[in-house]
Amino acid sequence: xxxxxxxxxxxxxxxxxxxxxxxxxxxxxxxxxxxxxxxxxxxxxxxxxxxxxxxxxxxxxxxxxxxxxxxxxxxxxxxxxxxxxxxxxxxxxxxxxxxxxxxxxxxxxxxxxxxxxxxxxxxxxxxxxxxxxxxxxxxxxxxxxxxxxxxxxxxxxxxxxxxxxxxxxxxxxxxxxxxxxxxxxxxxxxxxxxxxxxxxxxxxxxxxxxxxxxxxxxxxxxxxxxxxxxxxxxxxxxxxxxxxxxxxxxxxxxxxxxxxxxxxxxxxxxxxxxxxxxxxxxxxxxxxxxxxxxxxxxxxxxxxxxxxxxxxxxxxxxxxxxxxxxxxxxxxxxxxxxxxxxxxxxxxxxxxxxxxxxxxxxxxxxxxxxxxxxxxxxxxxxxxxxxxxxxxxxxxxxxxxxxxxxxxxxxxxxxxxxxxxxxxxxxxxxxxxxxxxxxxxxxxxxxxxxxxxxxxxxxxxxxxxxxxxxxxxx
Amino acid sequence: xxxxxxxxxxxxxxxxxxxxxxxxxxxxxxxxxxxxxxxxxxxxxxxxxxxxxxxxxxxxxxxxxxxxxxxxxxxxxxxxxxxxxxxxxxxxxxxxxxxxxxxxxxxxxxxxxxxxxxxxxxxxxxxxxxxxxxxxxxxxxxxxxxxxxxxxxxxxxxxxxxxxxxxxxxxxxxxxxxxxxxxxxxxxxxxxxxxxxxxxxxxxxxxxxxxxxxxxxxxxxxxxxxxxxxxxxxxxxxxxxxxxxxxxxxxxxxxxxxxxxxxxxxxxxxxxxxxxxxxxxxxxxxxxxxxxxxxxxxxxxxxxxxxxxxxxxxxxxxxxxxxxxxxxxxxxxxxxxxxxxxxxxxxxxxxxxxxxxxxxxxxxxxxxxxxxxxxxxxxxxxxxxxxxxxxxxxxxxxxxxxxxxxxxxxxxxxxxxxxxxxxxxxxxxxxxxxxxxxxxxxx
Numbered sequence: 001x002x003x004x005x006x007x008x009x010x011x012x013x014x015x016x017x018x019x020x021x022x023x024x025x026x027x028x029x030x031x032x033x034x035x036x037x038x039x040x041x042x043x044x045x046x047x048x049x050x051x052x053x054x055x056x057x058x059x060x061x062x063x064x065x066x067x068x069x070x071x072x073x074x075x076x077x078x079x080x081x082x083x084x085x086x087x088x089x090x091x092x093x094x095x096x097x098x099x100x101x102x103x104x105x106x107x108x109x110x111x112x113x114x115x116x117x118x119x120x121x122x123x124x125x126x127x128x129x130x131x132x133x134x135x136x137x138x139x140x141x142x143x144x145x146x147x148x149x150x151x152x153x154x155x156x157x158x159x160x161x162x163x164x165x166x167x168x169x170x171x172x173x174x175x176x177x178x179x180x181x182x183x184x185x186x187x188x189x190x191x192x193x194x195x196x197x198x199x200x201x202x203x204x205x206x207x208x209x210x211x212x213x214x215x216x217x218x219x220x221x222x223x224x225x226x227x228x229x230x231x232x233x234x235x236x237x238x239x240x241x242x243x244x245x246x247x248x249x250x251x252x253x254x255x256x257x258x259x260x261x262x263x264x265x266x267x268x269x270x271x272x273x274x275x276x277x278x279x280x281x282x283x284x285x286x287x288x289x290x291x292x293x294x295x296x297x298x299x300x301x302x303x304x305x306x307x308x309x310x311x312x313x314x315x316x317x318x319x320x321x322x323x324x325x326x327x328x329x330x331x332x333x334x335x336x337x338x339x340x341x342x343x344x345x346x347x348x349x350x351x352x353x354x355x356x357x358x359x360x361x362x363x364x365x366x367x368x369x370x371x372x373x374x375x376x377x378x379x380x381x382x383x384x385x386x387x388x389x390x391x392x393x394x395x396x397x398x399x400x401x402x403x404x405x406x407x408x409x410x411x412x413x414x415x416x417x418x419x420x421x422x423x424x425x426x427x428x429x430x431x432x433x434x435x436x437x438x439x440x441x442x443x444x445x446x447x448x449x450x451x452x453x454x455x456x457x458x459x460x461x462x463x464x465x466x467x468x469x470x471x472x473x474x
Numbered sequence: 475x476x477x478x479x480x481x482x483x484x485x486x487x488x489x490x491x492x493x494x495x496x497x498x499x500x501x502x503x504x505x506x507x508x509x510x511x512x513x514x515x516x517x518x519x520x521x522x523x524x525x526x527x528x529x530x531x532x533x534x535x536x537x538x539x540x541x542x543x544x545x546x547x548x549x550x551x552x553x554x555x556x557x558x559x560x561x562x563x564x565x566x567x568x569x570x571x572x573x574x575x576x577x578x579x580x581x582x583x584x585x586x587x588x589x590x591x592x593x594x595x596x597x598x599x600x601x602x603x604x605x606x607x608x609x610x611x612x613x614x615x616x617x618x619x620x621x622x623x624x625x626x627x628x629x630x631x632x633x634x635x636x637x638x639x640x641x642x643x644x645x646x647x648x649x650x651x652x653x654x655x656x657x658x659x660x661x662x663x664x665x666x667x668x669x670x671x672x673x674x675x676x677x678x679x680x681x682x683x684x685x686x687x688x689x690x691x692x693x694x695x696x697x698x699x700x701x702x703x704x705x706x707x708x709x710x711x712x713x714x715x716x717x718x719x720x721x722x723x724x725x726x727x728x729x730x731x732x733x734x735x736x737x738x739x740x741x742x743x744x745x746x747x748x749x750x751x752x753x754x755x756x757x758x759x760x761x762x763x764x765x766x767x768x769x770x771x772x773x774x775x776x777x778x779x780x781x782x783x784x785x786x787x788x789x790x791x792x793x794x795x796x797x798x799x800x801x802x803x804x805x806x807x808x809x810x811x812x813x814x815x816x817x818x819x820x821x822x823x824x825x826x827x828x829x830x831x832x833x834x835x836x837x838x839x840x841x842x843x844x845x846x847x848x849x850x851x852x853x854x855x856x857x858x859x860x861x862x863x864x865x866x867x868x869x870x871x872x873x874x875x876x877x878x879x880x881x882x883x884x885x886x887x888x889x890x891x892x893x894x895x896x897x898x899x900x901x902x903x904x905x906x907x908x909x910x911x912x913x914x915x916x917x
Contacts, residue, residue, distance in 0.1 A: 001537060002565050039537075137564035275538055277691045278646070279484060283568030287612075288648040291884035344648050356689035359677070362644055374882045377644040377875070380569075466874055467881040470903055472911040 001039040001060075002139035004269060004282065005131050006071045009159055010105075010112075010152025012177050013145040014073055014080045015254055020144070020262040021069050021089055022246040023389075027266060030245075030389045031274070037064045040273040044070055045092075046134055057134060068092055070135065072127050074159065076101040076116055076151045088247035096130065099123055105150025109191040110431035110438075112154020113198075118433070120155075125162055132167065139272070140171040140282045142265060143203075147195050148179035148188030157198035164202045171283055173268070174203045175261060178333065178407065180212040181414075187424050189414035194438065196411070197445040204286045206297050207264065208404060210333040214257040217241070220329065221305050235390055239306035245389060263388065264300050264332065267396040270350050271384040278355065280348055280382025288380040289344045289400045295452060298346075298398040299337060301330040307391055318353065318393065322361035325397040326369065333407055340403035341460045342371045344378040351393030353383060372456060373464040402460075405453040412446055419443070475601035475720045477516055477706065478593050479530040482607040482621060483567075483614025484539045485639050487532055488691065490606045491543040492699035494518075494528045497707060498553045500850050509847045512708040512718040518553060519596050526553040529596065531589045532560035533621065535567050535578050535613045559593060561585055567612025571653040572892035574616020575660075579624075582617075587624055594629070602633030602666075602723035604706075610641035610650035615657040619664075626664045633723040636665045637702060640672040640868060649885050651876035656894070658869075659902035662909060666723075667731045669705075669739045670865055671698045675775045682778045683746045700850055701741045704857040709810055709843035719843070729808045729841035730861045732834075735912040736805050740864040742766070742775050743857045757854045759811070759819035766809075766856050767823045773802035773864050786828030787917075803917040804829050804862035810843045813854035817844065831916045866913045873906050 008017030028041050037047040039060055045067040047058045058065060069092040075081050078100050084090065085098075099120060105112040132138050141163050145156030163172055176199060179188040199206050218241050225234040240263045241256035248255070271280040290296045303324040304317075325347070328336045349358060358381055371378050388394050418424065419439065428434050481490030494517060501513035518526035528547070532555060534540045540562045548554045561582065567574040594600050603625055607618035618636075625634055638657070641650045661668055676697045680689045684697070708718035711725055719725055731737050744766050745757060765777045772784035784800050807829070811819055821842055830839045849855050879885065880899060889899075 139565055275542065279536070279538060279566075281536065281566045281568060283566065283570075284612075284647075287569045287885075287888055290888075291882075293887050354688040354690045355694070356677075356681070356687075359642065359644075366644070374878045374884060375648065378648050379644055379646075380648050381646060467878050469874070469877055470907045472907050 003135035004140040009074045009145045009156035019258040077104040108150045109154040109194045110428040110434040112150045114433040117158035143174045146177040147192040153191040153195040193415045197442040234306045271382045274386035276384035278383040335403035337401040343400040346380040346398040348382045348396040351387030475599040476597035482618040485608035486606040492695040496699040496703040535563045537562045570612045571616040572889040572894040574612045576893045579620025608639040609654040609657045610647045615653045659905040666727045709845040806861045808859040810857045812849040
């Protein structure tokens with residue numbers, strides 16, 4: 001069994017991360033009734049016997065002593081990390097896993113990336129190495145950060161390139177929270193575009209998540225639970241915004257939204273942690289979904305968003321789950337994959353679902369989904385037998401789809417609007433190591449990324465004939 | 475004589491497990507002592523407590539599936555895997571043939587060869603090796619190909635049969651056509667015979683014939699195991715002089731794979747039905763064989779929906795190629811009959827020269843094995859292993875899709891990372907185009 005390390009950077013990264021650890025503990029507690037430290041738990045947690053002075057980790061198979069998260073927490077303020085340390089999750093982190101400063105990055109990518117990136121480089125690498133050494137077979141780093149601010153965006157992407165330098169063999173999957181159009185950070189277009197270049201060049205996969213989509217999904221669930229008909233009440237712990245059953249009692253404002261992202265991470269790793277009839281390992285994600293190295297933005301969607309307390313007509317509901325995964329309002333970014341072009345698509349199913357259900361639904365949905373000509377059968381599937389808490393089954397779809405283009409174009413537009421007026425530019429340029437070329441190169445990188453998606457989009461609907469084959473002469 | 479099975483990757487380890495379960499159940503079922511003991515010697519060895527231990531080596535780059543198979547076998551109480559017969563690692567090959575073939579394979583060469591060698595040493599006489607794997611993923615296909623290559627080196631004179639599971643046309647692994655092309659092209663140089671099951675076909679058998687509602691992978695694997703078992707279980711052959719053949723792989727290969735250009739073998743079995751219906755059904759050999767023959771010439775893998783319009787071409791109207799006729803021309807066929815009244819079965823329909831290519835006499839192209847012992851609860855059952863054009867279309871589809879993807883250069887960077895270049899791909903494409911062209915020329 002392999003292990004993964006979560007690296008959470010900045011305020012947003014740490015808040016999402018915090019929800020992830022809470023829900024991960026809830027999920028494992030639900031599955032693991034015997035209190036044995038098993039392979040599944042070992043993928044994200046160490047088991048430490050605190051009575052022994054060495055604090056050495058115990059092997060798989062023994063009783064759970066003291067679980068420690070395989071995580072590195074980085075923030076350039078103290079607020080969020082301190083809150084975690086005072087909260088119910090404090091037990092799962094050691095002070096050696098944390099790195100904080102007091103003054104923050106002032107919503108400035110350059111401060112995070114250049115100033116703090118250089119000042120803390122060695123400390124960060126040191127903490128990453130320590131965490132990695134505690135893994136038996138490290139397979140994947142999950143970086144969680146936001147794009148709009150300074151620390152998550154700037155230092156987060158700096159950490160990403162450090163990961164590539166230090167651990168070139170280990171897969172890097174980045175969860176990036178993109179700012180909404182009405183974002184209160186004026187410089188967020190700068191920060192996002194500068195970060196985009198780093199993501200395009202150094203990540204294996206990026207799972208983009210937009211705040212607005214999280215809000216919409218949350219409202220949808222809340223609306224359903226308030227106006228639901230009698231007998232169709234939403235089960236309390238089944239909605240993907242719910243933290244019910246976790247350690248955290250008091251809900252904070254962003255918790256519901258962050259729970260969605262935490263569930264995304266739980267589902268993407270479920271097949272690597274639990275058994276199933278069709279395993280899907282983490283290194284299979286990039287292999288199957290990334291046909292060209294730069295085009296590695298995978299749009300996630302989660303279904304069902306909640307379960308109802310009356311369960312009847314299960315087949316119909318199962319099929320509905322598959323349909324929903326492709327609908328606009330279940331995507332975690334503002335995008336419409338059905339009306340764009342698929343390069344590849346993964347369906348990661350959890351729970352009591354058979355391969356025949358999967359096949360039936362792929363056959364059913366295929367005609368309505370445009371795929372690129374050379375990948376007409378671009379489906380990757382995984383079946384994990386352990387469902388999420390409160391559900392009988394669930395589906396995570398990851399789409400490598402040109403529908404990310406509008407989000408990137410919007411970002412570019414907002415960047416250009418600021419950049420044309422040279423607004424706020426001096427805040428960046430006086431940071432050591434930051435030059436004007438950083439802006440032009442980041443913009444060029446984004447522009448060419450958009451073009452690459454655009455070129456593929458142009459092939460949509462065109463029937464390309466088979467490429468002439470090699471001929472054999474006799 | 476004994477057969478050593480090497481189970482590779484998730485699919486190989488699941489199919490392999492079902493195969494041993496099927497042959498064990500079949501052998502222990504009946505009262506036929508000779509049959510049982512020959513079958514047992516072929517697939518199992520006794521451990522110190524006398525329990526049957528599968529003559530198998532389990533290889534995977536991750537632990538979950540191997541552990542499952544070992545546990546399930548032990549739980550059956552009828553047979554088990556050897557205590558030291560498995561090798562697994564922690565991290566899979568990530569659906570990447572190159573990772574399996576260029577990295578994992580070479581890295582673990584010695585351990586794997588050692589395991590196989592030790593299992594072979596348990597055999598009084600080795601009839602050959604069967605490597606069970608899929609072509610779609612990374613471990614089965616990539617490591618499987620590498621291991622087959624090692625087996626060829628270590629056992630240069632033994633028969634090596636590869637059993638391959640071909641993926642669903644849609645939706646298992648996106649790079650499955652690349653992995654398949656690389657696997658098949660390499661195996662074609664190494665293997666004595668390549669026995670193929672297509673998931674799509676087996677899935678249809680599960681839904682149409684076995685009437686299974688929610689088809690799972692174990693259902694699929696059980697059908698594959700049933701068909702494979704009916705080929706590999708003891709039978710009386712022309713050379714075995716009234717005894718059960720001692721050389722199943724050798725005779726299979728010499729019956730079917732007589733030319734190095736033609737190694738692709740497909741399997742079909744009749745009848746197949748839900749277990750609950752077997753007791754209420756009666757079969758006659760003429761009926762079964764009439765259906766099986768039509769299944770062969772019309773290339774349908776199950777007895778439902780057979781195209782009865784297809785007829786062998788007559789001399790006056792020559793038909794050529796894929797498009798002209800749906801007639802499936804054979805190079806060689808092996809018919810295996812098991813069950814009651816097997817000696818009375820009339821198999822003349824399979825010795826018709828019209829079924830075969832012109833350059834082989836039908837008497838040479840057709841082989842018949844029989845066993846009076848019913849297989850797997852079927853009173854009468856017939857299995858046909860065919861070296862024919864049956865796999866031409868799926869192979870051609872596979873190569874076409876891979877070639878289209880190759881032309882766009884998609885995913886090639888993932889293979890280059892582990893040392894498989896565009897040049898390597900081209901060599902494999904060339905090899906398979908050659909195979910396709912050869913099979914096309916049969917008709």
